[in-house]
Amino acid sequence: MQIALAPMEGLVDDIMRDVLTRVGGLDWCVTEFIRVNDRLLPPSQFIKFGPELQHGAKTASGVPLRVQLLGSDPVLLGENAALACELGAPAIDLNFGCPAKTVNKSRGGAVLLKEPELLHAILREVRRATPAHIPVTAKMRLGFDSPDVALVCATALAEGGAEQIVVHARTKVEGYKPPAHWEWVAKVQEVVKVPVFANGDIWTVDDWRRCREVSGAKDFMLGRGLVSRPDLARQIVAAAQGIELPDMTWSQLLPLIQDFWLQAVAQLTPRQAPGRLKQWLAMLTRTYPEAVAMFDVLRRETELTHIDRLVGVERSAAA
Known part of the structure; x- marks a missing residue:
């Protein structure tokens, strides 16, 4: 089982990553998205969002940091991913899940789920532009306004070269409105051969147990639940081993x-x-x-x- 800390814009910066990874239970974390519009970004932009790159791409407690990119131009995303790798990123993550209107209006995030062919092209180009030993991963929602395209999008990502896919089990239109549709994570895993992480509405250990049962997922990404309950990942790891830990006081x-x-x-x-x-x-x-x-x-x-x-x-x- 792997547990990752979600890359939440405006919330999980390097300070929050430092504090939460110190509590324990996390296998990796991700920068807030770095927007790629029309140029190769300067190294300072990557350091701004991921200062951990200056320290082995790990938080102070030793948890690896992946660099997340957001954009719609395959070539530019590939060039920036290659630079991130040169700066020490141990993995490149691509954002196809951000629901923010301003991001979607500029052809970034969840709006790209309307274009599965583009998803495939982006993954293929980023995979081509980066060293083979550095994983390329992706984070997606179930779709823009319907989950009908979820399986097509996930297949496009996997066939393009994504080695892991995180599925936030809601559409863009649903935002963060409960419930998360964990059953769709199982459907995604049925059509792709790469590991699929379940994400969304895991606030407690009991939520994790239900998510695991419904989704069949072995790996999980925690977001608001971990920020609200900093020892949640540690408790989940213990629960998976049959151990019940007391809550952090x-x-x-x-x-x-x-x-x-x-x-x-x-x-x-x-x-x-x-x-x-x-x-x-x-x-x-x-x-x-x-x-x-x-x-x-x-x-x-x-x-x-x-x-x-x-x-x-x-x-x-x-x-």
């Missing part, structure tokens, strides 16, 4: 929140850092009552020194 989680805040202050602007912390706390409220209390206190706070005090960090340590 708030006192165990708090040092990670404090470190997250320190990293945000160090890397982001004074205006951006509070928003990033509040974003994570808001998601943690799903699991931790203590996060509800902290979020309520911090909701309107923007002064860094005040947030230091409320989070329990000495200002000298944050300077």
Whole structure:
């Protein structure tokens, strides 16, 4: 079984990846998508989204980082994938799942599921342009507005050279509206020979068990569920071995929140850092009552020194 951390734009940046991979249970993670429009990007753009490339393409805890590209031009995607490999990417992932309207309007993400031939051409060109030993993988949804094309799209990706396919078990139009249609993951796996990862609506160990039963999947990608419950991957790994782990307590989680805040202050602007912390706390409220209390206190706070005090960090340590 492999468990991966999903590449969620605007949420799972290098700071979040560092904190979540430290908890354990993850086999690999992915950058937020790097948009490829009309040129070969400079190396600095790859480092911006994946600073781990400067440290062996691994998080501080040693979890490998894949580079994800988004675009619709096969040749340009191939050229940028080749550069990412030169910079140390251990695998290239291609995004055919992003549901954002602005992304889809520029022919990126889930809108390309309307064009299976293009999916195949992109995979084929990226595979041709990159070293044979570096895997090329893909992430897709079930379709744009219907799952009717899911099997055709998955086949196009696999035949184009995708070595793994992650299926977010909803269409673009469904967004993140429950439920995820895990049964379609099983249907995809029936038509392709490469491993298919199940993704979507895995919030708890019980959800994972149901997903495994319905989808038949052996591998999984966790997104919002892991951000909301940072020890979820670790618990799933234990459950697969017949071991039941106690939930991570708030006192165990708090040092990670404090470190997250320190990293945000160090890397982001004074205006951006509070928003990033509040974003994570808001998601943690799903699991931790203590996060509800902290979020309520911090909701309107923007002064860094005040947030230091409320989070329990000495200002000298944050300077």
